[in-house]
Amino acid sequence: MYLAHEALFYPNERVMTTLMRISDLSISQALTLLFLSTMFVPMVGGQIVYDWQGSKEGWVPASETNLGCNLVEQPEAMAMRAFNATPVMRSGTVSESLNIDASEYDRVQITLKNPTSSGNPNARLFAYPPESNSFMCHWNVAVDTAMTDFQTYTLDLTSPPNAGSGSFEGALGRFGWRGPWGVANGDTIYWKSMVVYNSEGCTNADACNYAPFAEVDNGMCVLVGDSCDDGNPETLNDVITGDCLCAGEVDLLEERVELKTLELAPNPASVYIQARSEGPLGVVRVLDVHGRVWMREETTEFTLLLDVNSLSPGTYFLETGAARGRTISRFVVHRP
Known part of the structure; x- marks a missing residue:
């Protein structure tokens, strides 16, 4: 399962990178002062996508004996083999939860x-609801029979659920599907994909937050060159870049960062x-090229030995910060 448009389930977050102005510095100073910081910004109108081609995407058979079935991964779709007339599958166990607000979604597209x-x-x-096998509501979806190919059906979640089955609101833990009513023991239903989305979203294909399933534009498209806020009060001229990142500049001449020598070996x-270092190291952080923090230490010593054996090979940045100023130096983890 993943959130479409945004890669894989966060829920629907995009990493923002703060850049620094280095045009006024020498090359060596620029490398020393390279700094990456990250901020997560929710993007409205994400889609939850289950792609069952070659994967069960975390879905499990219902634990109740009267709802029994077996789920099998197949290249083209997930096969649901019924043990009785009411086979049910769910998007995870009772202890797992999507932790989303039902009001943020109003459509489901199912292909089977x-x-x-x-x-x-x-x-x-x-x-x-979260942590429960008792449904808050359900809808019947009329599907064809004797199908030789896959068909796609769209359900409006704002339509009233079936009589007496509750309402679609509040915290949502999981989804579930029952096979077409009346299937016999041994019958197999094939499930290819499911998309849960909001019909309102950004319909501009050039936008960073383009929602391919949106039917009505919500006026919230984020385009390259738009103003933004990277969350860092020290940055200037924050804009959306060609990589759909929010990039700001730090005026190093105004920041008055006092450089100090930092040796890495x-x-x-x-x-x-x-x-x-020539002074106390203070707070020491190790970041990767995406700005993720992998280590953090605090010391009053002039030297510090770090175990990088757990880091994957690649480029990293070691940031130190103390009363004398901040320094960031690049190092490489390499293994033969």
């Missing part, structure tokens, strides 16, 4: 193949790297 000849071919979508490193 029903090769059976059920007399009442209604599949059923369930919505569950060995560099490249494989197991340990030692940082040595």
